[in-house]
Amino acid sequence: EDKVVQSPLSLVVHEGDTVTLNCSYEVTNFRSLLWYKQEKKAPTFLFMLTSSGIEKKSGRLSSILDKKELFSILNITATQTGDSAVYLCAVEGFSQKLVFGQGTRLTINP
Amino acid sequence: DTEVTQTPKHLVMGMTNKKSLKCEQHMGHRAMYWYKQKAKKPPELMFVYSYEKLSINESVPSRFSPECPNSSLLNLHLHALQPEDSALYLCASSQVGLRPPSYGYTFGSGTRLTVV
Numbered sequence A: 001e002d003k004v005v006q007s008p009l010s011l012v013v014h015e016g017d018t019v020t021l022n023c024s025y026e027v028t029n030f031r032s033l034l035w036y037k038q039e040k041k042a043p044t045f046l047f048m049l050t051s052s053g054i055e056k057k058s059g060r061l062s063s064i065l066d067k068k069e070l071f072s073i074l075n076i077t078a079t080q081t082g083d084s085a086v087y088l089c090a091v092e093g094f095s096q097k098l099v100f101g102q103g104t105r106l107t108i109n110p
Numbered sequence B: 001d002t003e004v005t006q007t008p009k010h011l012v013m014g015m016t017n018k019k020s021l022k023c024e025q026h027m028g029h030r031a032m033y034w035y036k037q038k039a040k041k042p043p044e045l046m047f048v049y050s051y052e053k054l055s056i057n058e059s060v061p062s063r064f065s066p067e068c069p070n071s072s073l074l075n076l077h078l079h080a081l082q083p084e085d086s087a088l089y090l091c092a093s094s095q096v097g098l099r100p101p102s103y104g105y106t107f108g109s110g111t112r113l114t115v116v
Helices: none
Strands: A003-007 A010-014 A019-026 A032-038 A044-049 A056-058 A061-066 A071-076 A085-092 A098-100 A104-109 B004-007 B010-013 B018-025 B031-037 B044-050 B053-057 B064-070 B073-079 B087-094 B111-115
Touching (some): A003 A085, A003 A098, A010 A019, A019 A085, A019 A104, B010 B018, B018 B031, B044 B073, B053 B064
Parallel strands (some): B010 B111
Antiparallel strands (some): A003 A019, A032 A044, A061 A071, A085 A104, B004 B018, B018 B073, B031 B044
């Protein structure tokens, strides 16, 4: 059975800190790994990773995938209070099913 | 248009009611999904439609009945629900193909359902 495990489950930091969120997975016929940010309702798309070792960047956020060790990290630098959210990692196999991890609840204190 | 629109945003229904959730997208995506999300839990897949045909049903009880009338619309018909079915119901869409969809899956804002 496909499985995604995120750590930590909860993280509280001060504004300006850098955070690293972890995602490990087991999936049959891996196609992609996706990161989403969820505040109150819709998960919003951050990154999709398919190739190992290639960093994706968007402003202060970046992510990288290690297909050999079956994990991904999401980095957020110079955190802001608006980064407070639940960050979800999901993996997709060839079955069109997205399997989500439990999420990391990130709180940024001013 | 890069949105998935869900209606209604909130729904309260009794256990004997029949109601429907609606989802619409105009991005040309040919795969559409229903997910259920309980409080403080990740989304869980319920159904997948690919080219308007049901391709995955994750053993969802028959009181949930999906329908895909055309490539832009997805409905979820609800009948005789239980209080434990109260949750956020999310619709999503994506491209279909041999390669992963370029921008992942686009989610709607969800319908928050309360069964009383």
